[in-house]
Amino acid sequence: MDARYRALFDGSMDAIYLSCGDGRILRVNPAFEAIFGYTVADLGLAQDVYVHREDRERFQAAIEATGAVRDFETQLRHRDGSVRDCLITSTARRTADGSLEYQGVIRDVTEQRRDRAELDRTTAALRRSNAELEQFAYMASHDLQEPLRKIRAFGDRLGGMLEGQLDDRAADYLRRMVAAAERMGTLIENLLSYSRASSRGMELSDVALDAVAEDVLADLDQIVAGTQARVEIGSLPRIEADPVQMRQLFQNLVANALKYRAPDTSPRVTIDAEYLDHRDRVVVPGPAASLARIRVTDNGIGFEPEYAERIFELFQRLHGRDQYDGTGIGLGMCRRIVTRHGGTITAEGLPGDGATFIVTLPLTQEHVRDA
Amino acid sequence: MFAMPDPAASPVPVLIADDDEEDRMLARDALVESRLANPLFFVHDGVELLDFLHRRGQFQDPSTSPRPGIILLDINMPRMTGLEALREIKRDPSLRRIPVVILTTSRADEDIIRSYDLGVNSFISKPVTFDGLVDVMRLLGTYWFEIVDLAPGSR
Numbered sequence: 349m350d351a352r353y354r355a356l357f358d359g360s361m362d363a364i365y366l367s368c369g370d371g372r373i374l375r376v377n378p379a380f381e382a383i384f385g386y387t388v389a390d391l392g393l394a395q396d397v398y399v400h401r402e403d404r405e406r407f408q409a410a411i412e413a414t415g416a417v418r419d420f421e422t423q424l425r426h427r428d429g430s431v432r433d434c435l436i437t438s439t440a441r442r443t444a445d446g447s448l449e450y451q452g453v454i455r456d457v458t459e460q461r462r463d464r465a466e467l468d469r470t471t472a473a474l475r476r477s478n479a480e481l482e483q484f485a486y487m488a489s490h491d492l493q494e495p496l497r498k499i500r501a502f503g504d505r506l507g508g509m510l511e512g513q514l515d516d517r518a519a520d521y522l523r524r525m526v527a528a529a530e531r532m533g534t535l536i537e538n539l540l541s542y543s544r545a546s547s548r549g550m551e552l553s554d555v556a557l558d559a560v561a562e563d564v565l566a567d568l569d570q571i572v573a574g575t576q577a578r579v580e581i582g583s584l585p586r587i588e589a590d591p592v593q594m595r596q597l598f599q600n601l602v603a604n605a606l607k608y609r610a611p612d613t614s615p616r617v618t619i620d621a622e623y624l625d626h627r628d629r630v631v632v633p634g635p636a637a638s639l640a641r642i643r644v645t646d647n648g649i650g651f652e653p654e655y656a657e658r659i660f661e662l663f664q665r666l667h668g669r670d671q672y673d674g675t676g677i678g679l680g681m682c683r684r685i686v687t688r689h690g691g692t693i694t695a696e697g698l699p700g701d702g703a704t705f706i707v708t709l710p711l712t713q714e715h716v717r718d719a
Numbered sequence: 720m721f722a723m724p725d726p727a728a729s730p731v732p733v734l735i736a737d738d739d740e741e742d743r744m745l746a747r748d749a750l751v752e753s754r755l756a757n758p759l760f761f762v763h764d765g766v767e768l769l770d771f772l773h774r775r776g777q778f779q780d781p782s783t784s785p786r787p788g789i790i791l792l793d794i795n796m797p798r799m800t801g802l803e804a805l806r807e808i809k810r811d812p813s814l815r816r817i818p819v820v821i822l823t824t825s826r827a828d829e830d831i832i833r834s835y836d837l838g839v840n841s842f843i844s845k846p847v848t849f850d851g852l853v854d855v856m857r858l859l860g861t862y863w864f865e866i867v868d869l870a871p872g873s874r
Contacts, residue, residue, distance in 0.1 A: 494824060497847050498741050504849040505748065533847060 362455045369440075369448030371395045383456045385427030399423040399431055407436065411450065415440045424454070433458045482547035489540045496536065499529040538677040541596075542662070546684050550590040552713050557584035557594065557642070561619055564598045571606055575615055582620030585633070585640040588712045593685045598644075600678040601705050605646035607672060610700070616647045624708070638711055639691075645704040650697040659695060682707075689713065730757040731788025731864060736768040736804065737761070737822075738796040742845075745852060746791070746822075753857035757864070760787065765799025768792070769807055772814055787817060789863050792839075794823040794830060802833055809838035816870040818863060822855075 357364055363380035367373045371393035381387055384397065391397070398404040403422040410417045420436040438452030503526040507519075514522065561581045565572065572579060579602065602617060609615040622630050623637035631637050651659065651666055658664050662680040665672075679695075682705075686693040690710050697703035733750070737743050743761050750759055760783075762768045768790070771778040778784035790808070794801040801821060808814045818840040823830065826844050834842050843859075846852050863869070 490824075497824065497845070498745075500847055501745050501849045501852070502741075505745075508849070 360453070362453045364453050365394075365451070367394050367450045367452075369450065374449070380454070383426075383432065383454070384424065390427075397424045399425050407438075411438060411440050417452075431458075432456050433461045479547065482543055485539065485543040486547060489536045489543065492536050493533065493540075496529050496533050500526055500533070503529065535675045535677075538675045538681075542677050542681045542684065545593060545596060545681050546688070550593070550688060550713075552588050553591055554586055555589045555591045555594050556586045557598075557621070557640075558582075560584075560591070560594050561598050561602075564595060564602055567599065568602060568606065571603070575606055575609060577606055577609070577615040577617065579617045580619070582618065584619065584621045584642065585623065585711065587640055587709055589689055589709065590685075593688070597682050597685045597707070600682050601644045601707075604678055604705075605644060605648060605703070607674070608646070608648040608703070610647060610649050610702075613647060618645050619643070623711075640709050640711055642707045642709070643704055644707070645702065647702045650699050650701045650703050651695075652699055653697065656695050656697070660693065730755075731869070732758045732760055732785045733789055733791065734760045734762065734768070734771065734787035735791045735822075736763070736765065736796065736801065737791075737793040738763050739793070742793070745849065746856075749849065749852040749856045752853045753860060755856060755860040755864075757788070757860070758785075760784070764796040765801060765804030765807075768804045769799070772808070772817075788869055789859075790817055790819045791822045791859075792819055794821060794825055794834075802830075802837060805834065805837045805839055818867075818869070820859065820863075 357377045360377055360379050363383050364377040365373055365380055366375040373388055373391045373394055376386070376388055376391070386397075395401065395404045400423060407417060407420055407422070410420070416439045418437050420438070422434055422436065423431050424434045425431055433456070435455045435457055436452055437455075438450050441449050441451065443449050503522060507522050507526070510522075558581055561584060565579055565581070571577070598619075602619075605617045606615055619642065621640050621642045623633050624639040624641055625631045625636045626638045628639070655666055659666065660679050660683040661676075663676040664680075665674060665676040667674075683693050686707055686709065690713065692708045694706050695703055696706065733755075735743065735746055737746065747759060750757070760771070762771050767778075770776045771784050772786070774781065774784055792801045792805060796804075801823065805819055805821070808817065808819060815838070819838075820841040820843060821830075821834050821839050822843050822845055824845050831842050843855060846855055
């Protein structure tokens with residue numbers, strides 16, 4: 349054997365063997381010895397190494413039919429009796445005297461298979477527990493609305509019946525009670541839609557994001573007009589996504605930009621996009637593009653950079669309710685939606701200098717279909 | 720000379736199926752507040768609702784279990800849910816002409832679609848405020864007892 353081939357043979361991590369058609373092993377490499385614990389001297393016939401005799405027969409039939417076998421899956425036995433999961437790739441060759449010889453490479457995939465099975469189990473368990481959690485959140489928030497509705501309704505009734513009879517303080521207490529119940533109602537309502545955005549199956553279609561942004565703007569026209577905001581929508585891509593969730597995403601981002609506007613300045617919001625390839629390099633739209641990076645930029649009050657991550661956490665707020673009303677769910681929902689689409693969302697900002705939300709979304713959802 | 724039927728003289732009975740005592744209280748109060756003079760009857764779940772309509776068990780007396788002109792139906796109830804009762808009512812030739820209005824806390828699309836598939840006449844999400852409930856009762860009264868012609872024999 350040529351020295352270079354010898355080095356390949358000896359240095360291979362996979363087991364390599366040469367055998368006769370009848371199963372006698374002629375030569376094995378060191379990896380073979382390491383994986384199976386045999387040397388050529390104490391190896392019997394190839395078929396004796398098989399855990400399942402019928403696999404050997406299938407292998408034999410396949411190689412006799414076509415002269416080659418690729419990634420034949422079977423289990424082989426170590427000398428100590430333990431079972432290894434293996435992939436055999438082999439070719440048959442006719443020797444000068446007309447007899448058959450096989451040469452093959454055996455890859456030991458036992459660890460891989462075990463890791464994979466472990467991973468599958470963990471993933472399945474995680475999925476289950478996520479689904480249960482979401483179901484729980486949905487049920488809990490639905491059942492929580494029920495008593496709350498009663499507090500509000502009977503509070504209303506009480507206020508109506510005692511109108512004019514309560515002193516200012518008592519009337520104020522009652523008002524606060526009903527208002528608190530109302531706030532909690534909003535909180536639960538938002539929690540419900542967050543949980544729905546997380547647990548409802550995604551219905552993917554081809555979504556024109558500029559149309560989505562225009563729709564959202566139409567929905568928000570009251571607040572846009574009221575704040576004299578200028579919202580500019582650049583050219584946005586079409587992507588494969590859940591249209592309802594995309595609308596929610598843009599709705600939350602634009603509403604957020606308008607809400608945290610700077611005092612005495614009319615808000616300006618721009619939405620634009622660029623395309624990235626799979627290495628996050630900016631590219632022109634076309635076959636190389638696999639991601640869209642969408643920026644929603646405002647000239648609002650901004651935020652301390654140290655809070656850039658925190659604002660996406662559920663119920664996290666940077667302002668008191670007396671400054672800005674809210675439940676701390678909107679941006680959490682944005683992250684949830686983007687994550688479900690296999691994308692990312694981050695925020696950049698400085699106090700008094702506006703904020704930019706950067707959403708990166710895959711143009712197609714192949715990763716979902718593959719999963 | 721013969722008397723013209725005067726709807727105001729014998730207002731059609733309203734039957735409410737709701738398992739929640741407080742919701743029944745609120746519904747009664749809202750009906751009073753909305754000045755609807757219709758006699759009001761309550762049942763607590765789907766089984767009782769069908770017993771009432773078929774005058775079975777405790778509901779045999781026609782004076783306390785009259786045929787309702789309209790049914791307001793909650794969805795989540797023990798023993799037999801509103802949707803199951805709705806299916807029975809709309810399947811039954813003797814009952815299917817009675818308008819059924821679902822009045823529920825649910826806003827789930829599945830419930831709405833399911834209800835209309837089963838032949839519900841309206842689906843209403845329970846308003847959160849009492850004033851909202853009074854409005855709903857008033858509008859229901861105007862619509863079903865003044866605008867709409869109910870099937871003969873409903874009174």
